[in-house]
Amino acid sequence: MSKARLMQGNEACTEGALAAGVRFFGGYPITPSTEIAETMAKKLPQYGGTFIQMEDEIASMGVVLGASLAGKKALTASSGPGISLKQELIGYAAAAEIPVVIVNVQRVGPSTGQPTAPSQGDVMQARWGTHGDHPMIALSPWSVKEAFDTAVMAVNYSERFRTPVILLMDEIVGHLREKVELPDAAELDIYPRRQPSCTRAEGYQPYAPAEDLVPNVADFGTGNRIHVTGLIHDETGFPVGNPKITREAIDRLHQKIAIAADEITHVEEYCMDDAEYAVVAFGGTARTAYEAVLQARAKGIKVGMVRLITIWPFADKAIKALAAKVKGILVTELNYGQLVGEVERAVAGKCDVKLCAKYDMTIFEPEEILSDIEALAGGKA
Amino acid sequence: MERSYEKYFRQNRLPHLWCPGCGNGIAMKAIVKAIEMKGLDQNKTVIVSGIGCSSRASGYMDFDTVHTAHGRAIPFATGIKMANPELNVIVITGDGDCTAIGGNHFIHGCRRNVDLTVILFDNNIYGMTGGQASPMTPTGKKATTAPYGAVDHAFDACKLAEAAGATYVARSTAYHVQHLTDLIAKGMDNKGFSFIEAMVQCPTSFGRKNKMADPAAMMMWMRDNAVMKAAWDKLPEEKKTGDKFPIGVLYEASDIDYATAYDHVIDLAGGAGK
Amino acid sequence: MRKQIRLSGSGGQGVITAAIIYAEAAVAEGWEAVQSQSYGPEARGGASKSEVIIDKEPIYHPHVSVPDVVLAMTQKAADKYHADLHEDGILVLDTDLVPEPPKCKNVIRIPITKLAVEEVGKSLFANIVALGALTKIIGLVDLESVKTAVSHRVPPHTIDQNMKALQLGYDAVK
Secondary structure: OOOOEEEEHHHHHHHHHHHOOEEEEEEOOOOOOHHHHHHHHHHHHHHOOEEEEOOOHHHHHHHHHHHHHOOOEEEEEEOHHHHHHHHHHHHHHHHHOOOEEEEEEEEEOOOOOEEEEEOOOOHHHHHHOOOOOOOOEEEOOOOHHHHHHHHHHHHHHHHHHOOEEEEEEEHHHHHOEEEEOOOOHHHOOOOOOOOOOOOOOOOOOOOOEOOOOOEOOOOOOOOOOOEEEOOOEOOOOOEOOOHHHHHHHHHHHHHHHHOOHHHHOOEEEEOOOOOOEEEEEEOOHHHHHHHHHHHHHHOOOOEEEEEEOEEEOOOHHHHHHHHHHOOEEEEEEOOOOOHHHHHHHHHOOOOEEEEEEOOOOOOOOHHHHHHHHHHHOOOOO | OOOHHHHHEOHHHOOOOOOOOOOHHHHHHHHHHHHHHHOOOHHHEEEEEOOOOHHHHHHHEOOEEEEOOOOOHHHHHHHHHHHOOOOEEEEEEEHHHHHHHOHHHHHHHHHHOOOOEEEEEEOOEEOOOOOEEOOOOOOOOOEOOEOOOOOOOOOOHHHHHHHHOOOEEEEEEOOOHHHHHHHHHHHHHOOOOEEEEEEOOOHHHHHHHHOOOOHHHHHHHHHHHEEEHHHHHHOOHHHOOOOOEEEEEEEEOOOOOHHHHHHHHHHHHOOOOO | OOEEEEEEEEOOOOHHHHHHHHHHHHHHOOOEEEEEEEEOOOOOOOEEEEEEEEEOOOOOOOOOOOOOEEEEOOHHHHHHHOOOOOOOOEEEEEOOOOOOOOOOOEEEEEOHHHHHHHHHOOHHHHHHHHHHHHHHHHOOOOHHHHHHHHHHHOOHHHHHHHHHHHHHHHHHOO
């Protein structure tokens, strides 16, 4: 019997997280992410895991960080206002190097905005939402199946780099149901929790970086008696008020992601072989952009699509290569214009960059993107 | 002289940063003495603290320790306990940390009856940042943000904990050090949310602004105004005046703790043993 | 071979559930299917719309552009959602709840809610009556597949009533 079934994006995200080993969820109800909490509430105890509904978004973030320190892979999910409230502790996770995944099913903002309507307006918040200098990994799925896949990737990256990872979904994909076939657990590569490389007696330092610049921080209760803090700290984990160590600590946080950037920056290309123009898209919007590209191709316009699965770190190399190849790039995003700034920075004037933006509660129609493709291509095939 | 509880301190992290005459060290020592009394496994005990003078204690104590963000110790502690219920989880917090920025987490931690032992070091002030008023600064007392005296009414954190669902509530002071130690130890026995308010003197930030700059005088004030619970209950209402306050076990109840209650959920869902 | 279907009504009438069940039945038969919805912030009473696209080929843009079939369970929904119907498309209306049918080439009026109340006992089953009617009208997914999909999604003690409702709707289309 075929394993194909109809599944919602939020549900597939939950399945991916569970398949990647998440056994702890703390959250607070908020549209349009609530189905993730509801599915976790039902499923986690079936796996012997723990679901806890917290008193607010800040507590939801705190409780998953505590669970992660005690050895459980942990995830929380929210949207707009909730993600804003979580920011302080997202920074804590970056500084104290605690693995955690934060799912943001984006809705229209600012503030309460349009709670049930789709948006991609949190691209820059995902990167810069918390204070201070820190790296960030953010992934954005375009399909229900990819909601599963990126949830697995998000959990794996959070564990591998001991860093918060944002799964930047949007309402389009979160609430979409479509046919999926999920892989068996045996087909998945799951990154295990990192373990200390030596014992306390051998001089274990919890924040001493391994070769990949990521520290092997021991789980609580394993006899290592470590100290964890959001203060800038040295290899011992204890705070220091020293300019050199402060600079080195912040350098290392960035470097551990930067040296792996090529590996974790996922980009997919469509109809690009002979393309003279390109649409850059991500998330649910890429579905419509692709439809528009196919329609433009039918009209003889040599256009393709570059789809960013990894939003952060930004795909600088892919966009620079694109700028060298095409005459113009159209950035489609369901916001006032956020990712376009990054594209312009990477393109650095090597080709035209135009924005196709929408922020009116509704998703793009293919015709809207098609007419911008036609304008970019000079109105002729 | 060998002191048996010294093994619970990170000797290389001492001396502590607290001011001369501060009561936080007394409360911290009471906690490790209670841990020793109860024979808790040093490798299975976690100290979780927030931000502020009190919360620096976690760095000096040789356990798994986490110095969280301001007000957030209880959510972190809840996650640690629920992820690994075999751990003994002790929270060290301050009056600003617990009842102002962390107030919501405090009442909901009580409500869930998570098996935590929460010790609030109450110095009536934000000490770390130089003496601003907290929700536990008594009305009329001065602070840098209350130069004419605090306008707000102060929280009674013990009554708050009781009303919110904590199953063990106690108060003592840095003067009554053995009493404080015993109350903390008793709190560790309770399988549920145990709350102990440890009144500590802050001569630097609170005392100096309120004509009590001498730490010994502040401790004598504790001695003179604390009334044991049994005596307090017999005191006529008209005598419960001025600075007088009760100490001892103020409330005890029996209720299922959150991790045990959640085990039933796991049973219902068929996830036991996984 | 693409079919684009829109189900509309007011929140609480169950049009989203009906759309999900139809899409599930299509997937069980091996079709590609996507189902989306839009609704206001309120769980009950507001406007509610759900769309299903079924195809043999992958489906990218998730919204219906030119619907082949529109179901409207309220007058407001009929007025709002019929306009972009394909010229050969079919408008399916609840006879009593849409007293003023919009002008359309192909209109099928079925007393959906009345059938649910009088024959099954509760207006709650109106969405399944509608699903039965749509199954016949669309003619893409077998009634048997829809029956299986219904039985998987409704509470077990209501399966008999739901099967009756489904058949009633199916048979109501002449």
